[in-house]
Amino acid sequence: MAEPLLEFRDVRAGYGDSVVLDGVSFSVAEGAGMALLGRNGVGKSTLIQTIMGFTQFLSGTIVWRGREIQTVKPHLRARLGIGWVPQERDIFRSLTVEENLVVVARSGAWDVARVYDLFPRLKERRENKGNQLSGGEQQMLAIGRTLMTNPTMLLLDEPLEGLAPIIVEELGESIRKMVREAGMTLMLVEQHAEVALEMTDSAIILERGRIVHEAPSQELVNDQATLDRYIGLNISA
């Protein structure tokens, strides 16, 4: 088997004195998609933040392309090819849509034209300031902005959270298109388990900071008992 792109080995991490991730191990192969499932507050976002280096790292190892990166600063992890899309969308409010894209650009296959191609709405809004966008447009911009860094792997932290159903559909389609065409490695945190499983190859379920279940997405989508047990009511997409 080829060397994984990203690997966690027995990682413990948290904020201040509280341990949120308590011995997490998994690996993602290049080009694969992994869903990260679980109820609210089980550590899904903390896991994403830990990949980026924004949490208190306690022990274990994070390996990116065979290199240990747990002590590498966040901006350098981003430059290694880890493409984080923040959960709160957190776009740069005083920058225009186009500036939001250009400001983080690194050379590669993704440029402004290709992002506009994926999200035509952003092109219409290119001169608008970040704070004049709807929730869906902000999410598109947040994803497009991360694509401008030309990442190898995309970390999507609840991209469909709080969006109107019609926007969820549009955005979901764009994400599928992006993953299909660009062969992007994906880690997807999502409350809508069905959507997440459909877009990914494998899934891990977190509970209380530990991985309690790991399975191919195809298998898990039919395993209603496990989904009920660990995710409960959130299955309704």
Next chain:
Amino acid sequence: MSTLIAVLFDGLSYGMLLFLLSVGLSVTLGLMNFTNLAHGAFAMLGGYVTYALVELAGWPFLATLPFAFIVTAIIAAGFEVVLFRRIYKSGELNQVLLTIGVVFASYAVAAFFFGTVHHSVELPGYLKGFVEIGALKLPSYRIFLVVVALLITTVLVGVLEYTRFGAMVRAAVDNGKVASGLGLNISVIFALTFALGSGLAGLGGALAINILFIDPNFGFHVLVPVLIVVSIGGLGSIWGSFVAAAALGIFDVVGKFLFPEVGAFLIYLFMVVILFFRPNGLFARR
């Protein structure tokens, strides 16, 4: 009539000097939320650089101005890296205490090297005379000040609003965590921004020598008018600082001309009135 215009122009050029001295503070205070009372000390540093090069090394005045900017910017960047970046998140009181301490230290250092007396520099001939426009006689040096200020404003607005570096600064200010998570090195961006703002203070200090003179108290002296400009203009707004500095300069000079008895107090009255109606300044960013 021509006297009034000459006085107005005098005020405008004084205002432009205030602008050069304060615009850097507007950037560091407004964009980086760092309360930097040492700004005046960096202005003084630039003044002494020009003084030393002109009077002690015999350089032509104009040639020293880029050095006043660069030397101040480099030393300020050193202060940012070693001292100031450690207190960005630790509250305004700590920032005020540390930076005012730097002003006191700067007094001692300046007095040690240059004595406590006033210094000025010998200007080149073409900046010493007057330019006559009809009945108007305007001092060349003041025209020069106005031109330099307009140039700096254009360049600065251009850099912050239309370059990628400017966008990086605004992005880092908007959300430093996200900016770094997307690969921007915000420590470097902030250090460069701080160096740029302080370098402009150094340039302002160099240009101020022949209007305000320079002595070790310079860092304290300019602090009050500079803080007035920044608070009236609104934090982080270059145009705000420009308008506020011009208005303050004109108000001050014209006030002293028309009402010599109360002239020195008029700028404070001006500030109180403006802040009463616009507590965040004329052009507040937020």
